[in-house]
Amino acid sequence: MKFLISLLVLLFTLLSIVIYIYLTTDIEVVPSFGDEDNTSQHESNTTNPKELEERFLKEYFQANWEDIQEQLNQAIEKYIEIDNAGEPSFFWDKKASLWDELEAIFDEIIEDMKDGRIDEHQERINEIKEIIQEDVVQIQAYEVDMKTAPKESYLSTTVSGYKEKIKALEEEIKLEMQNIKHIQKQIRAYYYNLGIVLPSGRLELLKNRIDFGFVYEAAIVINMLQKAMGKVKKETMEHKYQLDKTLYYYNSSRIVFEFILYLEKRHREAIDKVYIPHLNALLERKINAYKEDMIKSKQAKEDSELYIDSLKVQKIFIDATKLYKKDILKQRKALWRVRLVAAKHLELTHNRYMRSKETSESLRPKRDMQKILQSIIHFYFDDMGSLVEDAKQKEKYQEITKQLHAYQ
Secondary structure, three states, rough: HHHHHHHHHHHHHHHHHHHHHHHOOOOOOOOOOOOOHHHHHHHHHHHHHHHHHHHHHHHHHHHHHHHHHHHHHHHHHHHHHHOOOEEEEOOHHHHHHHHHHHHHHHHHHHHOOOOOHHHHHHHHHHHHHHHHHHHHHHHHHHHHHHHHOOOOOOOOHHHHHHHHHHHHHHHHHHHHHHHHHHHHHHHHHHHHHOOOOOOHHEEEHHHOOOOOHHHHHHHHHHHHHHHHHHHHHHHHHHOOHHHHHHHHHHHHHHHHHHHHHHHHHHHHHHHHHHHHHHHHHHHHHHHHHHHHHHHHHHHHHHHHHHHHHHHHHHHHHHHHHHHHHHHHHHHHHHHHHHHHHHHHHHHHHHHHHHHHHHHHHOOOOOOOHHHHHHHHHHHHHHHOOOOOOHHHHHHHHHHHHHHHHHOO
């Protein structure tokens, strides 16, 4: 009988321990990643992000080269048609119609070259931020429960148990924050290899600016054109400057400069016709609101502090808007330099093309297109970014972009 009682006591003790472990331990289903994902993550963490992104851009270009070449050939054919088109008649301007068709080809190339990689990176960052937010909410819940938790118990979570849970979530948050930093490094490396070489703070501001879409398009297209002209030049040299290959080289070069001028025109027209007028209107409204609140604050007998606080906020917004406009105008100045360089080289290239065509002699291409394009990238991206340093002004910078998007 004593043996039976002892056995029952032992079983009860063991059962209590099992229940205690179950109640004090979080059991989560952790998503399982395949070997391929683990390999990819390991490679991303051990390879220099700049080298990784440079390799990606090269592989992406190689994978799309045939389509790019076909589109460039279509553009060249259309450009030759423009050369041969007569003067406009009273009823129809054939050249203008052909230019529209050429620009439509440019638009198609721009859209095709967007690889979606940055969107994927940003989606992953957003997913991680959601996980972190869930962890933060869970920590807050644990902190509330911990206030009424017992110090010792076999049946419920104790104070020390909650502390362990909170510590585990805090460690998870640290790891997720490291993942975000790693992805952000990849994003910066991606833009770096496109020629947008900026400190992380300025790059973030630039990405939040209304015209960043034009900046990104120019970066990826010029990067692609550099690689394309490298292939064209190599083929020209391999055929010892045969006339048809030389003419193709010069036609490709002319299309490249026309493409850059088209990119510049789209960006500049958006600045002149959309962004600056809307910034001026926004600035005028904010200044008028500031003046009205200034008058009200002087007249107010009560709640004058409310107007004073409002004036401080509005002043920050006004200053940020002025800096925003200054950044946009600085970009316009850079675009003008790009236009001058591209137009100059277009004229020189056109002259060599016409001379080879008229004399039927294969003049050796003397223009190093890759170096020229590198100088254009320098003009386009070197002075980019913003001098905004104040944290509150940075917040307003993003708010201004949202308001400008609402006007479009």
